[in-house]
C-alpha cells in the first residue's frame with residue numbers, strides 16, 4: 001500500500017497505531033474471546049474500557065470534579081437541539097440564548113435553537129464572509145441569557161477562537177469544540193458545556209461527547225427525549241440506553257495514544273508547528289489565498305483558494321497522484337481545505353507544502 005495523507009475534514013484521519021491496535025484486538029479483546037463489538041455494555045470487560053476512557057479524557061483535559069463526561073449519540077448536530085432542551089428550563093420562559101455567529105456551524109446551531117427559545121445573535125461575522133471572530137467589545141449580550149453558544153473552531157470557514165469570552169454574571173458558555181477538541185490546552189472550568197462530535201479528533205462518527213457542569217444537569221424540558229436528558233444519561237454513566245460501544249473503545253485508544261505522546265500540551269506544540277508550516281506556504285506569494293484574519297486562523301482546518309480557480313481540478317488530480325487526499329473544499333465555499341487534525345503528522349503537512357510549492361512553480 002502506498003503512503004497516503006488524508007486531509008479530510010471528517011470523518012478524518014486517526015492515529016495509525018490506534019487502528020493497528022484495534023485490528024489486532026478485533027477478534028479477541030484481551031483474551032475475552034470476543035470482539036469489543038460483541039460485548040454487553042454492562043459486562044465487566046466493556047465497563048473497564050468505558051471507565052478507562054473517561055479517566056484518560058478527564059486527565060487529558062484536566063476536567064474538574066464538578067463536571068460530568070457524557071457519551072451520547074446523534075452527532076454534533078443533535079446537540080444543537082439537545083442543549084437547548086436541557087438548558088433553557090433553568091430560566092423563565094421564553095428563554096433567550098445568545099450566539100456568536102462565526103460561520104457555517106454556529107449558523108446551524110442558531111437555526112436549531114430557535115425552535116426552543118428566543119435567539120439573540122450577539123455578534124456576527126457574516127458581513128466579512130466569516131473570516132474573523134468579532135471582537136468581544138462589539139458583542140451585544142443579553143442580560144440573563146440562558147447561555148452563550150460559540151463554535152470555537154469553524155470547520156468549514158477555518159476560523160478559530162483564540163480567547164475565552166467573558167460573560168456577564170454567571171451565564172454559562174456552551175462551546176462546540178467538535179473540530180478542535182484535544183488539539184490545544186483549554187480551561188474547562190471557563191465553560192458550562194463543551195461538546196464535540198467524535199469524528200475529527202476523537203474517533204469514529206456516531207459517538208458524541210458532552211462535558212457538562214453538574215449544576216446544569218437536571219433541568220430538561222418535558223419534550224426532551226429521555227435518551228438525551230443529561231440527568232438520566234449522567235445517572236446511568238452514559239448507559240441509559242446502549243451507548244456506541246465500539247466508538248467509545250476507539251476513543252479510549254485515541255486518548256491513551258495522546259497520553260503516550262505527552263498529552264494535550266505536547267500535541268498543541270506540534271499542531272502549532274504544522275499550522276505555521278502550512279500557512280507560510282500559502283502566504284509565500286499570491287498563488288494561493290487564505291482569507292481568514294491572521295489571529296483567527298484555525299490550526300485544524302485550513303481553507304484556501306487558488307488565485308486561478310480554473311486550475312482547481314488539475315491541482316486536485318496532482319495532489320491525489322501524490323497520495324494527498326480529500327483536499328477539496330466544502331461545497332458551500334468552494335476552493336480547497338486541508339484539515340490537519342492531531343493525527344496528521346508533520347510529514348504529511350510537509351508533503352502537502354512540497355506539493356503546494358511545486359504546483360506554484362516555486
Ligand SMILES: *Cc1c(COP(=O)(O)O)cnc(C)c1O
Pocket residue numbers: 010074075076077078105151153154155176177178179197198
Ligand atoms: C463536524 C462538526 C459537527 C458535528 O456534525 P455531525 O455531522 O452532526 O456529527 C458539529 N460542529 C462542528 C463545528 C463540526 O465540525
